[in-house]
Amino acid sequence: MNDEDEIGPVQAGVASKIEALIEPAIDAMGYALVRVQYAGGQRPLLQIMAERQDGVPMSVDDCAEISRAASAILDVEDPISEAYHLEVSSPGIDRPLTRKTDFTRFAGFEVRIDADRLIEGRKRFRGRLLGIAENGIVRIRDGETDFQIPFNAIARAKLILTDDLMKASADALKN
Structure with a gap:
């Protein structure tokens, strides 16, 4: 990616x-x-x-x-x-997500994902990362809709800089 x-x-x-x-x-x-x-x-x-x-x-x-x-x-x-x-x-706060473990580690935060193919009629997704299943399916919630994106279909993925992400990053620095 x-x-x-x-x-x-x-x-x-x-x-x-x-x-x-x-x-x-x-x-x-x-x-x-x-x-x-x-x-x-x-x-x-x-x-x-x-x-x-x-x-x-x-x-x-x-x-x-x-x-x-x-x-x-x-x-x-x-x-x-x-x-x-x-x-x-270093990857920075609004880092790219490149490994499967990233999609577990950063579950709960806002992400932008660009797919290399159409998935449910679209290639671009933005929403709350729900995680990744054992079968490699990345789950994201955009409003009220949940999307399932195969890990191998992801061209680019990155965290979106939000107040929640900045707070979590600041909290991690304190520990």
């Missing part, structure tokens, strides 16, 4: 390869990989989004540590033949 920008299959393939290369090291360092995106062009950009496994907010030092580790792996494996810019960041 990607966030705002559409990426082509070549870029998605590069991102998947990079994710497979760096995820074990990132995981061993105590971080969870949220998303890897690669956008080619005149100034190619490799974006790595991660979060701490212990739930503590990411710091600049965390991003620098991930950047150094990823750079070392990518220098050896060389999956991108051209020069590129590496950007490492």
Whole structure:
């Protein structure tokens, strides 16, 4: 899944390869990989989004540590033949939802989901996330209507910045 920008299959393939290369090291360092995106062009950009496994907010030092580790792996494996810019960041409050566990963890919050196909006559959904079933069906309530969206049909999903989300984030920082 990607966030705002559409990426082509070549870029998605590069991102998947990079994710497979760096995820074990990132995981061993105590971080969870949220998303890897690669956008080619005149100034190619490799974006790595991660979060701490212990739930503590990411710091600049965390991003620098991930950047150094990823750079070392990518220098050896060389999956991108051209020069590129590496950007490492945390997912932020209105984060993308990319893993099945995200749809459980953030149940109860407002989300926007874009599907890659028509589901009940539409591709875009916005509403309260109800969670994900064991069979991979994401449930969302839009007003009085509940929708069921297969996880594998989700092109993009992200939390919507609301007062409830900001309060929950502030409460998590206090703990």
